Amino acid sequence: MEYIDSDDIKAFLAESYENINQIENDIVDLEKALVSVDALSRIYRCLHTLKGNCGFLAFAKLERLAHAGESLLNQLRTGNLTINTEIATVLLQTIDSIRKILTSIEANNNEGSEDYSNLIQEINLLQSTTSIEATPVLETHPTSQVAPTPSTSETIRVDVDVLDKIMNLVGELILSRNQVLQFANHIDDIAFTKISQNLNVISSELQFVVMKTRLQPINIILQKLPRAVRDIEVASHKRVHLNIIGAETELDRSIIEFIKDPIMHIVRNCIDHGIETPSVRTSLGKPIEGKLYVLAFHEGGTVNIEVGDDGKGIEPELVLAKALELGLINSSQAQTKSEAEIINLIFLPGLSTSPQVTNLSGRGVGMDVVKTNIERVNGSIQVYSQPGQGTVFKIRIPLTLAIIGALIITANQQYFTIPQTNVQELVRLEGDAISERLDILYDIPVLRLRENILPLVYLNKVLGFNKNVPLSVLENIEIETIYIVVINIDEYHFGLVVDSIEDTEDIVVKPLGKQLKDVSIFTGATILGDGKIALIIDTIALAIQAGVTPQAQKRFNTTLIDDNEERVSVLLFEGVENARMGIFLTLANRLEEFDGKDIKIVGNQKVIQYNNEIISLIDLNEVFLGASKILPDSIIQVVVITFNYHNYGLIVNSIIDIVEEPLKIQGASTRPGVKMLATIQNEITEILDIEKVIALANPYLIK
Known part of the structure; x- marks a missing residue:
């Protein structure tokens, strides 16, 4: 094989991956009779282009496979064959094999050792059902089609490592900017203040633009769903209509890798556990085709993703019985749980309500991993279900992990930060308000906040600075002011008592050193504008370590809130x-x-x-x-x-x-x-x- 420039191979791989990802979904739509003749021609052209490029780069095995698929597509395009499940399955297997060869080329610069002659033979056999025989593989030569001349373009491809390096440099610039602004606040120099403000405006705009370069549409994940849903349909003998909304919603590329598998697992569970078979749906008066939707949208600095179905829903009694049977909860805990809390027990390790193990689900492994992966990127997940009506999974994740807005607080004269997405509000109590709004219920310190009662967590106590923090007025200790940060996690709240509330600031998230990897309540560290180092608090881990639970809050508020009112x-x-x-x-x-x-x-x-x-x-x-x-x-x-x-x-x-x-x-x-x-x-x-x-x-x- 003659030498081929690595840049040519990179360009070939990028174009080929983009094409097969698109035509994979086109084939799924073709099977459902949802595409036009133009779309069918587009599939054909993509395979034809791939075959031509293979000839230019001397990838003979990939060329033969692409040619076989092209010939089968040509029979469909000319009306000699009609699409059915068998043909669609073979076409999708062809795409899978092409992707496998591309992966081998990307990793090893060769097509791999796997033999695809049986698949090619099966493709040719399908074509033999018509009077027209498949055309033979023609020898290809480099042409302007497969090696296009450079042209002007509004986009270019940039290596990911370069983007990461730029992002790191912008992070350092933001740290320096914060230090300059801190310094400007302490000197009386109009000229310097004006320069620092200009630096602030420019660096903020640069930060925004660079972060935009790291954002990718969530469609990178969602475009794989039609194929996955189709395969699960065939395996489970169900019919499903998938509706994807908000595929253009963008989020950081580093987060996409973490949520790809969780979303796929949730979709699989919705079909396997939720949506009924056509016969059952007919007996229930539902449309034969089940509905599955995936919705993505921005809200503030977070990305919301919903996955819902119109299936049988989750039966709380069944979930509770299974959790008790497996010893995941005890009977006293079961008595205090609401229906919504019981449904969310599906995220416990090992819990599965499926009566049998299949190749799709039922092993009790998955939903706990889904929750863990989402929480690794400071996200949260909740499930809502109505028996007989359907189930909705709601995921909230930050837009980016590199630079975030944070609230700066202190405890024991040390600085800490809390992501602003977890901060509901700030409370300062002085004088008589301390005795009026602080209390102890069930041996737990609480805050009366309007019509709610929130459990309190003392940061000094959790961090081990002071293990005997008093509730001031209850122990006759004079405290003039108490600062409380109301933390919002999923759909419950608690109050975090801190020594002081300093300010809010955009911070650059730095990973923790190996010495602190086992300290679960911190997700990273940052350098503040004045040069001080502050650890970033993981509010979910903090709540778990402090023993703050939704059940406890529900117990406090049982007599105060009507759960039926929104x-x-x-x-x-x-x-x-x-x-x-x-x-x-x-x-x-x-x-x-x-x-x-x-x-x-x-x-x-x-x-x-x-x-x-x-x-x-x-x-x-x-x-x-x-x-x-x-x-x-x-x-x-x-x-x-x-x-x-x-x-x-x-x-x-x-x-x-x-x-x-x-x-x-x-x-x-x-x-x-x-x-x-x-x-x-x-x-x-x-x-x-x-x-x-x-x-x-x-x-x-x-x-």
């Missing part, structure tokens, strides 16, 4: 002309106070320096009344919100409260910028439409 969290504030207004708490990042003289005007837009970035301010008085009421020497109340991945400051007259209660809608919008009217705390409240409010303030801010 509750929402709303941030209430006085907007304009003493009007009560609110936004959903998921939009709010933080409540801040700024000095009016620190507000700058850029163009016609109010902006302010906030946490190492310049954010635009939305003055509600200007939006709704047409005139600002901000005085240069006044202190302004600002709600920092996130919309479309950008931060904005919402200027309000005053903060009223954060409430969690059923949303009682009283009417539609009464004026532009208002989404609805609702009764909250027995008072009429305007719920704002943030997108419209931003557009009313400045249409150019909608990005």
Whole structure:
């Protein structure tokens, strides 16, 4: 074999992988009669191009296999053969074999030792059912088709190692930027402050752009599902319609590798355990074809993935009985669990409700690994099910692991950070509020937060700094102020008591050294703007080590919350002309106070320096009344919100409260910028439409 440039082989592999991934799904659609003649021709052209490229690179084995598949496709294209399960299966086996050869070429620079003559013979046998014989393999020669001339393109391929190196350098730049900004806060030099602000803006934009280069559409995973679903359909004798929504949703390439297998396993379980056979569905009055959907979308700094089916659902009684039988829980634990908690027991190791072991599932190995893999990337998974109606798995994972927003806290004069995606809200108790809102229930310290009671975890105690932390007023010890971070994990909360709450900051996540690998409550470390090192807390591991469980929280709140009412969290504030207004708490990042003289005007837009970035301010008085009421020497109340991945400051007259209660809608919008009217705390409240409010303030801010 003559020498072939390695760059040519890399280009060949990249193009070939891209083509076979696409035509694999086209074949699945072809079997279901979902593609047009044009799509059939596209499949044919892809195999024809692959065959031609093989001749150019002297991959004879791959060339013969591609030619056989091309000939079979030609019989379908000309109408001499009609697609059926047998032909579709052989075509998919051909794609699998092509992929195997490509993998061997990529790893060893050769086609491997496996013999595919039996598969080629089977393909030729299928063609012999027609009067037209397969055309012989023609000798191929290099042509402009297989070796195209360079042309202008809007995209280029970049080695992953190069991107990783750039990302590491940007991380170091962000650390240096944070240090410069910290230094700028302590000197009175207008010129240096202006330079540091320019550095902040440029480095933040560079960080955003570089992180975008690491993002890949989740379709890299989802495009493999149609083939997988088709194979499971055939093996289980079921009929399934797959609907994929949000395939263009992007997330970090490093996270994609962790969630690929969990998503595939969940899909397999939905079909094997959930969706019924056609005969059973008919007897139940359901459509013969079961429905399976996969939905992906962004929400703040996280990616949400849902996988759901309309099958038989999960029976809590069966799950509970199996968990008791296997000794995964005891009878006293079983009595305290709600139906939702019982269903989530499927994530325990070894638990399977399948009555028999098949080649698809039933071994009790899988869902615990799914949960573990998702939690390895600081994600979470929950399952919701209605017997007879179906099951939905909900996954939340961070958009990226390289640079994240974090809350900086202290314990025992040491710095720690918590990912902002896990922070629900911050609570500061002073004076009488300490005795009024702290208590002990079932020998556990708790916080009364509005209508909820949350278990408290003392960070000093968990870390071993002080193993006998008092509850202050309960032991007559004077403590002037208590700082509590309300942590949100999945759908339950707990309060983390810390010594102080410092600030929020974009941090660069660094891996832990081997000396700390066994310390489970930390996921990494970072260097703060002032040069100090801070460990990053794994909130899930912290909750487990502290013994904080959803069951305990449920026990506290049994008499306080009606589980049948859907509750929402709303941030209430006085907007304009003493009007009560609110936004959903998921939009709010933080409540801040700024000095009016620190507000700058850029163009016609109010902006302010906030946490190492310049954010635009939305003055509600200007939006709704047409005139600002901000005085240069006044202190302004600002709600920092996130919309479309950008931060904005919402200027309000005053903060009223954060409430969690059923949303009682009283009417539609009464004026532009208002989404609805609702009764909250027995008072009429305007719920704002943030997108419209931003557009009313400045249409150019909608990005």
